[in-house]
Amino acid sequence: MPKISTKGLQMPASPIRKLTPFAEKAKSEGKTVYHLNIGQPDIETPEGMLNAIKSIDFKVWAYTQSEGTVQYRNKLAEYYQHHGYTISPTDILVTDGGSEALTIAISACIDHGEEVIVPEPFYANYNAFTCLSDVVIKPIQSYIETGFALPPISEFERMITPKTKAILICSPNNPTGYLYSKEELIELKELVIKHDLFLICDEAYREFCYDGKEFISPGHLEGLEDHYIMIDTVSKRYSACGARLGAMVTRNKEVFAAALKYAQARLAPPAVAQIAATAAIDTPQAYFDKVINEYTERRNLLVSTLNKIDGVYCPNPGGAFYAIVRLPIDDSDRFCEWILDKFSYENQTVMMAPATGFYSTPGAGRNEVRMAYVINQNDLKKALICLEKALLEYPGRIVSAKSEKASY
Amino acid sequence: MPKISTKGLQMPASPIRKLTPFAEKAKSEGKTVYHLNIGQPDIETPEGMLNAIKSIDFKVWAYTQSEGTVQYRNKLAEYYQHHGYTISPTDILVTDGGSEALTIAISACIDHGEEVIVPEPFYANYNAFTCLSDVVIKPIQSYIETGFALPPISEFERMITPKTKAILICSPNNPTGYLYSKEELIELKELVIKHDLFLICDEAYREFCYDGKEFISPGHLEGLEDHYIMIDTVSKRYSACGARLGAMVTRNKEVFAAALKYAQARLAPPAVAQIAATAAIDTPQAYFDKVINEYTERRNLLVSTLNKIDGVYCPNPGGAFYAIVRLPIDDSDRFCEWILDKFSYENQTVMMAPATGFYSTPGAGRNEVRMAYVINQNDLKKALICLEKALLEYPGRIVSAKSEKASY
Numbered sequence: 001m002p003k004i005s006t007k008g009l010q011m012p013a014s015p016i017r018k019l020t021p022f023a024e025k026a027k028s029e030g031k032t033v034y035h036l037n038i039g040q041p042d043i044e045t046p047e048g049m050l051n052a053i054k055s056i057d058f059k060v061w062a063y064t065q066s067e068g069t070v071q072y073r074n075k076l077a078e079y080y081q082h083h084g085y086t087i088s089p090t091d092i093l094v095t096d097g098g099s100e101a102l103t104i105a106i107s108a109c110i111d112h113g114e115e116v117i118v119p120e121p122f123y124a125n126y127n128a129f130t131c132l133s134d135v136v137i138k139p140i141q142s143y144i145e146t147g148f149a150l151p152p153i154s155e156f157e158r159m160i161t162p163k164t165k166a167i168l169i170c171s172p173n174n175p176t177g178y179l180y181s182k183e184e185l186i187e188l189k190e191l192v193i194k195h196d197l198f199l200i201c202d203e204a205y206r207e208f209c210y211d212g213k214e215f216i217s218p219g220h221l222e223g224l225e226d227h228y229i230m231i232d233t234v235s236k237r238y239s240a241c242g243a244r245l246g247a248m249v250t251r252n253k254e255v256f257a258a259a260l261k262y263a264q265a266r267l268a269p270p271a272v273a274q275i276a277a278t279a280a281i282d283t284p285q286a287y288f289d290k291v292i293n294e295y296t297e298r299r300n301l302l303v304s305t306l307n308k309i310d311g312v313y314c315p316n317p318g319g320a321f322y323a324i325v326r327l328p329i330d331d332s333d334r335f336c337e338w339i340l341d342k343f344s345y346e347n348q349t350v351m352m353a354p355a356t357g358f359y360s361t362p363g364a365g366r367n368e369v370r371m372a373y374v375i376n377q378n379d380l381k382k383a384l385i386c387l388e389k390a391l392l393e394y395p396g397r398i399v400s401a402k403s404e405k406a407s408y
Numbered sequence: 409m410p411k412i413s414t415k416g417l418q419m420p421a422s423p424i425r426k427l428t429p430f431a432e433k434a435k436s437e438g439k440t441v442y443h444l445n446i447g448q449p450d451i452e453t454p455e456g457m458l459n460a461i462k463s464i465d466f467k468v469w470a471y472t473q474s475e476g477t478v479q480y481r482n483k484l485a486e487y488y489q490h491h492g493y494t495i496s497p498t499d500i501l502v503t504d505g506g507s508e509a510l511t512i513a514i515s516a517c518i519d520h521g522e523e524v525i526v527p528e529p530f531y532a533n534y535n536a537f538t539c540l541s542d543v544v545i546k547p548i549q550s551y552i553e554t555g556f557a558l559p560p561i562s563e564f565e566r567m568i569t570p571k572t573k574a575i576l577i578c579s580p581n582n583p584t585g586y587l588y589s590k591e592e593l594i595e596l597k598e599l600v601i602k603h604d605l606f607l608i609c610d611e612a613y614r615e616f617c618y619d620g621k622e623f624i625s626p627g628h629l630e631g632l633e634d635h636y637i638m639i640d641t642v643s644k645r646y647s648a649c650g651a652r653l654g655a656m657v658t659r660n661k662e663v664f665a666a667a668l669k670y671a672q673a674r675l676a677p678p679a680v681a682q683i684a685a686t687a688a689i690d691t692p693q694a695y696f697d698k699v700i701n702e703y704t705e706r707r708n709l710l711v712s713t714l715n716k717i718d719g720v721y722c723p724n725p726g727g728a729f730y731a732i733v734r735l736p737i738d739d740s741d742r743f744c745e746w747i748l749d750k751f752s753y754e755n756q757t758v759m760m761a762p763a764t765g766f767y768s769t770p771g772a773g774r775n776e777v778r779m780a781y782v783i784n785q786n787d788l789k790k791a792l793i794c795l796e797k798a799l800l801e802y803p804g805r806i807v808s809a810k811s812e813k814a815s816y
Contacts, residue, residue, distance in 0.1 A: 001634040001660070002573065002606045008516040008666030017474060017672045038471075045469040053680060054462050061453040061648040061684075063446075066425060096504045096652065099674035103540075108416040112520050112542050128673030132511075133540060134520050165410065198410045226409040240469040242679030244504065244652075252409070258416030264425045265536030266507035270678045271650030272461060
């Protein structure tokens with residue numbers, strides 16, 4: 001039998017989806033499973049976007065331009081300008097989701113064996129996108145104690161080698177919910193200019209900032225025109241994950257030209273999604289106000305409830321809809337499997353993503369899980385009761401975690 | 409300024425799309441441009457498929473399963489079974505177009521620096537998909553004189569090294585229109601079994617076989633269960649290029665497991681396209697009969713007209729909707745640019761794809777172009793008149809080509 005590739009063999013499975021068989025088994029046994037594992041919001045997609053799908057009037061479902069339709073790129077540039085960026089339609093490459101935007105950005109900027117520095121924990125799928133091109137992730141650990149703030153710039157500087165091509169950040173952060181401050185971004189700006197690196201910023205959660213905090217992007221800072229590459233998506237903004245529509249945005253013409261070649265090779269992004277996303281730009285602010293209010297309430301519920309559970313610690317995320325939560329457990333992979341497979345409370349259980357998959361430092365995240373607060377508050381309450389009960393029963397419970405928590 | 413990647417710099421631009429600026433200039437000057445450059449059919453998408461888009465009734469445009477929805481995979485398996493394959497839903501990975509199917513197949517099977525053998529001319533974008541992973545294409549030239557039949561197996565055998573992991577074919581072929589025979593596939597089967605290689609087959613044009621010829625796939629041969637990987641797409645079958653929906657199909661469980669990890673990382677294929685493609689499986693045979701009849705007439709018109717032009721030679725393609733055509737010219741890149749930029753006949757001109765981009769052997773294809781017969785017969789006639797007039801005016805015309813033609 002022919003052998004598969006070494007990288008195909010070695011690539012870690014997604015921590016977000018790998019426990020799906022256990023969730024399916026639990027459901028087949030009649031259990032209700034609360035999904036906190038995946039960033040699939042229950043929020044309704046804007047009506048204007050769905051109506052645009054229903055109103056298509058073409059006879060031939062044709063390719064669009066490889067870089068995206070003129071209509072959508074014009075509209076999207078308006079959206080960015082409204083959000084304080086200096087971006088024109090020709091800086092925008094429309095992609096098959098944020099995933100492809102990042103894959104293309106990596107291929108355009110980084111050769112195999114070269115390095116990208118990423119604060120960890122980081123979005124687990126970055127591993128796959130770099131693995132595809134044999135690019136090496138160099139992690140810099142951030143810590144739950146500081147709410148996962150940007151690690152000291154000296155740590156980044158220490159990590160830079162002749163092979164370093166880029167720094168990749170995500171703000172508001174998936175999986176931590178941390179929202180980078182303007183001061184942190186200015187520090188990063190000076191660093192990437194000094195060392196001539198790309199600064200790739202995954203901004204999938206731009207809209208979701210809480211407590212009146214303002215979202216700041218490296219794209220808002222002057223002097224980064226050649227360094228800054230934005231990864232964007234409509235998935236979370238409009239609760240349209242199934243659209244598979246993203247964008248890679250850069251004012252660096254060389255990066256854009258190389259990225260366009262990859263985009264031309266895969267022909268075009270999805271056509272109907274572009275029609276819908278063009279309509280979505282006119283979504284009224286009231287839609288976002290309502291959604292942000294809902295996520296804020298969920299976050300408050302999640303964080304306050306978790307911190308009342310013995311041995312559990314959850315920092316207060318400033319954005320996105322995730323939290324990394326420390327649990328009094330021996331091994332998050334084992335715990336997340338156990339809670340689906342062996343546990344139930346009133347015939348319910350919870351699916352979470354083990355945090356180990358969001359770290360590349362061996363051993364890190366073993367007592368942490370990622371939770372996505374994408375289910376309604378009633379279900380969220382029930383899920384957290386399940387978790388509390390499960391922690392009491394779990395054979396791998398570590399009792400010392402409580403005293404650690406007391407030190408914050 | 410940070411430097412882009414070497415591969416991003418070196419990757420060739422798509423020969424199908426790189427002349428677009430010249431076509432746009434010609435149009436802005438008021439010229440009619442006949443597009444024979446790109447496989448974008450003018451055929452209408454089946455009504456049932458478009459109605460399925462208009463009838464969506466979800467409120468949240470959610471991710472589907474990474475491997476595709478249960479409904480679509482079940483329906484698609486039925487389609488394959490109807491076409492003589494032994495394929496079950498769990499052998500099917502639904503992808504973002506045939507492009508992603510091939511990218512994922514390559515990543516699952518071939519490491520960087522390893523090799524895949526491809527008969528050339530080949531679909532130009534294979535260069536990009538291999539470049540992404542630093543996989544090396546080893547071309548084996550096929551020739552216009554034999555209508556681009558499979559090169560002798562001894563040629564393949566000569567090319568196999570310890571780094572060879574796969575053979576990649578496309579049948580019916582893009583760009584040549586050649587339809588591989590059962591005998592040729594049996595030869596390839598014996599070869600891949602002998603050398604333990606994957607046999608990847610791009611079957612985007614399965615439906616389009618002419619003159620009563622039957623399509624045969626390596627998937628129809630027994631004994632290739634572990635070797636055969638099918639690349640498929642709905643783009644051409646239903647004239648639904650904008651759907652961006654394909655599939656990677658294999659009964660090799662190891663390949664599937666590795667491919668699924670990549671698929672999980674990019675989350676999911678487009679949701680609306682899957683709903684539409686599920687409906688499309690019920691497209692009546694009458695739709696295909698009509699389309700195949702239309703393509704046959706176009707092919708007959710194209711081939712007979714071209715072969716009457718002084719110095720031009722076009723073999724008779726058995727399938728797909730492309731032909732590689734030899735022209736009495738010095739350089740197909742120069743000619744294809746010139747005809748858009750400097751030439752017009754009654755204010756019309758033609759866009760073609762220079763064949764050089766479909767070869768990786770340096771210098772090959774310099775007197776050939778790829779034509780896609782995806783426009784109506786009336787326009788096709790006008791396009792071919794333009795071409796004939798252009799060849800008389802083109803400063804780089806080579807007169808000796810006529811005598812070469814006489815030898816066939």
